[in-house]
Amino acid sequence: MLTRNRIDGTGGFLFSDLSKHTASTLATMIHLRWRTELQLRLRNFLYTLGQSLHSDSLSFSRHKRRLLVNRLCFCSFRLRRLRSILSPYSLQPLLNMYGRKACELVKEFASVGKGQLTQYNSDLFEQVVAECSQHHLELQSLIRKMQEEGLDVQTARNADHYGALIHHLALVRNKRCLMAYVNNRAEIIRSLVWKIGSVLPKEIEEKLSHTEEEYFNKYSGELKKYMSKMELDLTVDMVPPKDPYIKVRVLDDIGDGIVLSDKTANFARHSIHFLKRTDAEQFISRGLMEELTG
Amino acid sequence: MASSSMDGSIPTMDEFEALLSTTDVELLKRAWRSEKASPEILRYDTDLVSRLTEQIQLMEETVEEKSTSGADPLSLSLYQMDLDRTLFLLRSYLRVRIQKIEKYMFHIRKTDELWNRLSKGEKDFTSRKGSSNLHAYAYRYYASLVFESNEFSCCRCIEDLKQHLEESVLSKLPENYQSVEKQSVISEEDDMVPEPRLDTFVLCRSKEYLSGIQLEDGPVDDRSKLFEMEPGVLYFICYKSIKPLVESGKIDLL
Amino acid sequence: MAGQSDAELSLFSAEELEFIAEDEIVDIVPNLKMGPLNFISGDFGPFIPQIVAQVPLWLAVALKKRGKCSICPPQWMSVDKLTQVLEAERNSQEMSEQLPFHYVEISRLLFDHAHDDIPDAYMVSIKMVLPCRIMPWGFFKCFALLSSVQVRSLIEDIRDVRFHKVETDLEAFNGRTIAVKIKNLSAMEVNIVRPFIGRALQAFYKHDSPELIPDPERVPDRRPQVVQNAPRRQLRR
Numbered sequence: 001m002l003t004r005n006r007i008d009g010t011g012g013f014l015f016s017d018l019s020k021h022t023a024s025t026l027a028t029m030i031h032l033r034w035r036t037e038l039q040l041r042l043r044n045f046l047y048t049l050g051q052s053l054h055s056d057s058l059s060f061s062r063h064k065r066r067l068l069v070n071r072l073c074f075c076s077f078r079l080r081r082l083r084s085i086l087s088p089y090s091l092q093p094l095l096n097m098y099g100r101k102a103c104e105l106v107k108e109f110a111s112v113g114k115g116q117l118t119q120y121n122s123d124l125f126e127q128v129v130a131e132c133s134q135h136h137l138e139l140q141s142l143i144r145k146m147q148e149e150g151l152d153v154q155t156a157r158n159a160d161h162y163g164a165l166i167h168h169l170a171l172v173r174n175k176r177c178l179m180a181y182v183n184n185r186a187e188i189i190r191s192l193v194w195k196i197g198s199v200l201p202k203e204i205e206e207k208l209s210h211t212e213e214e215y216f217n218k219y220s221g222e223l224k225k226y227m228s229k230m231e232l233d234l235t236v237d238m239v240p241p242k243d244p245y246i247k248v249r250v251l252d253d254i255g256d257g258i259v260l261s262d263k264t265a266n267f268a269r270h271s272i273h274f275l276k277r278t279d280a281e282q283f284i285s286r287g288l289m290e291e292l293t294g
Numbered sequence: 295m296a297s298s299s300m301d302g303s304i305p306t307m308d309e310f311e312a313l314l315s316t317t318d319v320e321l322l323k324r325a326w327r328s329e330k331a332s333p334e335i336l337r338y339d340t341d342l343v344s345r346l347t348e349q350i351q352l353m354e355e356t357v358e359e360k361s362t363s364g365a366d367p368l369s370l371s372l373y374q375m376d377l378d379r380t381l382f383l384l385r386s387y388l389r390v391r392i393q394k395i396e397k398y399m400f401h402i403r404k405t406d407e408l409w410n411r412l413s414k415g416e417k418d419f420t421s422r423k424g425s426s427n428l429h430a431y432a433y434r435y436y437a438s439l440v441f442e443s444n445e446f447s448c449c450r451c452i453e454d455l456k457q458h459l460e461e462s463v464l465s466k467l468p469e470n471y472q473s474v475e476k477q478s479v480i481s482e483e484d485d486m487v488p489e490p491r492l493d494t495f496v497l498c499r500s501k502e503y504l505s506g507i508q509l510e511d512g513p514v515d516d517r518s519k520l521f522e523m524e525p526g527v528l529y530f531i532c533y534k535s536i537k538p539l540v541e542s543g544k545i546d547l548l
Numbered sequence: 549m550a551g552q553s554d555a556e557l558s559l560f561s562a563e564e565l566e567f568i569a570e571d572e573i574v575d576i577v578p579n580l581k582m583g584p585l586n587f588i589s590g591d592f593g594p595f596i597p598q599i600v601a602q603v604p605l606w607l608a609v610a611l612k613k614r615g616k617c618s619i620c621p622p623q624w625m626s627v628d629k630l631t632q633v634l635e636a637e638r639n640s641q642e643m644s645e646q647l648p649f650h651y652v653e654i655s656r657l658l659f660d661h662a663h664d665d666i667p668d669a670y671m672v673s674i675k676m677v678l679p680c681r682i683m684p685w686g687f688f689k690c691f692a693l694l695s696s697v698q699v700r701s702l703i704e705d706i707r708d709v710r711f712h713k714v715e716t717d718l719e720a721f722n723g724r725t726i727a728v729k730i731k732n733l734s735a736m737e738v739n740i741v742r743p744f745i746g747r748a749l750q751a752f753y754k755h756d757s758p759e760l761i762p763d764p765e766r767v768p769d770r771r772p773q774v775v776q777n778a779p780r781r782q783l784r785r
Contacts, residue, residue: 129466136468172477175467179486182462186455190396215458222451226419230388231347237385240567241378277378319589323568330559349588368614369582375610376587382567495749497742521727528738530728530745532753548738 098135098170102128102177109181117188120209125178132174139167186215193220194235195285236278248273248280248289318346319380324546326387331497331547332540333533334490335394335402338413346384353377395420399452400475400487420451492534498545500525507535560739569653569735570606575620577601578611605654609661619662624648625655630702637709641716643732647706652736655703666699710734714741718748 105124112118142164146153153161189212192204198220205213227234254267267273267289273280283289321342329336357377360370395402395412399420402408412420456474464472471477475484500523507521523529523545539545560568571589577600584593585607592603600620603611611617623629624647636644648654658666714737728745730738 132467132471136471168478171468171471175463175471175477176486178463178467179459182459183455186458187396209462211458211461215454218454219451222419222454226392226415229415229418232381232385232388234385234389234392237378237382239561239563241375241382317588317590320571323571327568346588353588366582368580368616369585372585372607372610373587375606376585376589379567379570379606380588493750493753495746495753497738528730528733530730530749532727532749535727 098131098166099173099177101131102174105181106177109184115188115191117185117204117207119207120185120212122209125181128174128178132171132178135167135171135174139164139171142167185212189216190219192216193223197235197282198224233278236281238281241277248275248284248291250283250289252288254283254288318342318349319383322346322380322383322387326383326390328540328547329387329390329394333492333494333496335391335398335408335411337411337541338391338416340413343384343413346380350377350380350384353380391416392419394490396451398488398490399455400484401489403452404475404484404487492537494533495530496533496536496547497528497530498536498540498547499528500539500545502544504539504544507539559742565650565735565739566653566657569650569657570609571604572648572650572654573602574605574608574622574654575600576603576608576611576617577620578617580616605657609657612662612665619658619665621658621662621666622648622654624651625658625666625699627698627702630699630706634702634706634709637706637713641713643710643713644706645732647732647734650735652703652707652734655700659700707737710737718745 101124105121105128108118108121108124142160143153146156146158146160146164151158189208192200193216196204198217200208200213200216208216223234250267250269250271250273253269267283280289280291284291321339325336325339325342353373354377357370357373360373395416398408402412403420409417459474460472464474470479473479473486475487477485502525504523507523521531521535528548533540536545540547577598578595579597580595581597582593582595584591589604592607593601595601595617608617608619612619624633629646633644633646636646710733714733718741728749733741
């Protein structure tokens, strides 16, 4: 699952207790795993709670908010148990750990506003990929070692086994982060097709990787086909219609010779027109016209 | 909150709603609202959409005719507004669906029940059976024979995304970790596929008095309780519990 | 997707809510003669001068804008009625049932487009009205029209009181809440509280659900399972 709350580090497993020790010393720590899971769940809960409380839709007074938080926190006695179990554990993850670079990659994606794209970070991306290969190598060598020692790999529970497991989990986590990065960017790329049509502006093109550009073109082709089959342009009419005609002012020289559904006009800069909403919208979204109200 | 029922003073809105509910536009509006509110994709009403498309075309012709024959510009602009409103509703409805399909396309593709809720156009747009390209082409060839549709050929939204993910990420990973559906070869389920969250809370309203709704997925203590819904009253409820009622059209989401 | 309201924040944008409300039926008094309109969304008219006709709000507003009719404000929008409602809202924790589902949007549309149709008769009780806070709801285009200012501020007050009640109701939630019944909450109010209630209930639900409760007895069963799987399959290569 590549949804956003997952990439915030709340999905799968959390490595807060797993600093960069050798794999074997980590083995003992695996017994703490269920604690980590509790910690994760609490964090997740507080996160959701925080989000609902911070949603600006309701302006709670501070007192009320505190009241609500307290109530939420204490409503379930299970949660109270959670709190007591977790109190000695810091919620801060330790600094050096596996999967950190992948996390940075995802954070970088999330650092800009919704629907915005950052420069495709191929450098960091490749570093994470390299980390994956490294994990894989170590995992294989640990398993080889176990085999050489004549252990049954399926049932043996020694330090090497847990070490291999850690590498496996770290690799999976890296994979999830890489996939989240690409998939979430793909989502934005799709939304770009809806917003700006099938031609990529230079500034955006520079931010995309080569395969992303290809994906953009393919997607816009598919969308066109779907719309022509439905005989309906779906990219117009994004907000509910008011009057069929709206007043617009031209902001840039668009030139003449543009044929609209009901008339042709010369769209000189600053000229004001009474256009059909569906005709005007494409120019408005490209910043070439503005709607005049009132 | 309040428990007294509507008194006789302002029943008009409800009456008119009932009166208008017969039009296709009203039905589409309901479908649109439910689709917007539901976490998963709902059934595509092919008949409704094709009826409306017909009416829209008819109306477009009428407006066209009137504008050339120099009919009353006032009524013309009113007809145009009505047309625009219907068009918006239809477009928005189709957009909401595409948005949802794109978000969960891998999940929808592998779940027959959901896949069958898509319109034919949407299916083509998303395209099925992409496990291997060869397979996909074979399927499409077969399908084009069955549906006798020449447009069917190359709609392959899923394959596009899959290919994109494969080229960007998966091909660079160790071989046991290259699946788009699974985290690694040892995963028994498809644990990489985004699924809609059915435990989302939705707002709904029932048309009739419903009783005996089983809140099977509620908290332990309430599991055995049956839930009742009064008509016209709004409820916030977990989507999972009322899923069948939404599907059968007894409950509207809003 | 461009222009779609953010599904996670609020399901319907303000424009979309207004769009929905525009299908509510109002009475108009046309001042022109026009044959029936056979729309996709229904048949309306014929229109005969001075004969009340019933049309959807959007059509009423369009005709009004073109100077072809006056709109009869719905009965609930009179100062008398609104004062009663406000009184009732203040005196009880329950939501008054006297306002239509889209009362905020309808009144706003009428104020924006038909303020001169809200007649003086609607301000008979101007003196008895409680001290009104005139809330900034955009700048009033019609200061001269006291009645509509008054109706408007009454609606604002009602809105405030109702919101306060909603907030209080929310505090009554607890971990056992699996479904919330809301009676007489209006479309706009619902839309505003929806993201909060939805998330809060979901959080409760999630942390109450049995499979997510970390049960110390269960965990040892689960752990070896993970452990067994990893190396076993690795060997198959």
